[in-house]
Amino acid sequence: MEQAREWIQNASSVAVLTGAGISAESGVPIFRGDQGLWREYKPEDLATPEAFMRDPRLVWEWYDWRRQVIAKAEPNPGHRALVELECRKRRFNLITQNVDGLHDRAGSGRILKLHGDIWRLRCLECRADWPDRRAPLPKLPPHCRCGGLARPGVVWFGEPLPDGMWLEAEHAASDAEVLLVIGTSAVVYPAASLAGIARRTKARIIEINMEETAISHEVDCSLRGPAGEILPRLIA
Numbered sequence: 001m002e003q004a005r006e007w008i009q010n011a012s013s014v015a016v017l018t019g020a021g022i023s024a025e026s027g028v029p030i031f032r033g034d035q036g037l038w039r040e041y042k043p044e045d046l047a048t049p050e051a052f053m054r055d056p057r058l059v060w061e062w063y064d065w066r067r068q069v070i071a072k073a074e075p076n077p078g079h080r081a082l083v084e085l086e087c088r089k090r091r092f093n094l095i096t097q098n099v100d101g102l103h104d105r106a107g108s109g110r111i112l113k114l115h116g117d118i119w120r121l122r123c124l125e126c127r128a129d130w131p132d133r134r135a136p137l138p139k140l141p142p143h144c145r146c147g148g149l150a151r152p153g154v155v156w157f158g159e160p161l162p163d164g165m166w167l168e169a170e171h172a173a174s175d176a177e178v179l180l181v182i183g184t185s186a187v188v189y190p191a192a193s194l195a196g197i198a199r200r201t202k203a204r205i206i207e208i209n210m211e212e213t214a215i216s217h218e219v220d221c222s223l224r225g226p227a228g229e230i231l232p233r234l235i236a
């Protein structure tokens with residue numbers, strides 16, 4: 001912990017990659033492991049473009065349920081510690097795989113949302129893209145003003161990341177002197193490759209997770225425990 005704190009203090013450029021684990025203490029379910037969503041639900045039934053075309057209502061019912069769970073959640077001390085860190089660093093980039101919007105609500109500035117945002121909707125016809133925070137939504141599946149079917153503004157398996165987003169994330173990782181990897185199992189690509197990119201440019205990599213992950217062997221320091229407890233101590 002002391003060593004990691006010193007690396008962060010001395011770095012002028014810090015990048016952070018977060019995953020579902022940072023929101024776990026806010027009550028938002030993670031995806032993998034015993035308590036994970038993918039234990040009960042199949043990604044191919046709910047989180048692919050094919051699943052949506054097959055049964056938009058079923059997919060929307062799942063997203064509407066998740067929106068209701070997230071609507072009740074508040075940012076936790078982990079999200080807030082990252083806002084504090086952002087205020088202190090000249091160069092700071094927050095990259096997240098989360099779609100829950102809790103980094104926004106904590107007050108983080110620019111957030112590279114690799115997997116989109118569950119609070120945005122997108123029209124399949126006219127491509128309009130708009131925010132909608134209603135949970136539950138009044139009618140499923142929701143439609144656009146133009147009459148077209150709307151989909152959740154998230155990235156599904158098999159889809160590319162939002163335009164330009166990956167280039168920015170890669171740049172952030174290669175510019176960082178320290179990369180913090182928080183609450184991700186690091187098995188979903190390309191997000192998981194950011195640690196390797198940062199390593200090639202000699203960044204220190206600090207992982208915060210409850211468990212060992214797919215990248216634990218290549219990080220400089222693994223801090224085991226809940227992000228909501230470790231981050232405030234690390235940033236203090």
Ligand code: OAD
Pocket residue numbers: 018019020021022024025030031032033036047097098115155156157182183184185186187188208209210211213225226227228
């Ligand atoms: P996962 O569910 O795969 O991993 C969550 C990680 O958080 C695990 O390694 C846990 O050990 C850790 N964890 C749990 N509670 C924690 C806590 N309180 N503090 C710190 N760590 C904790 O979630 P992601 O890695 O984010 O993509 O998953 C990546 C992507 O896979 C998601 O964005 C989603 C999913 O399928 C799509 O839907 C496209």
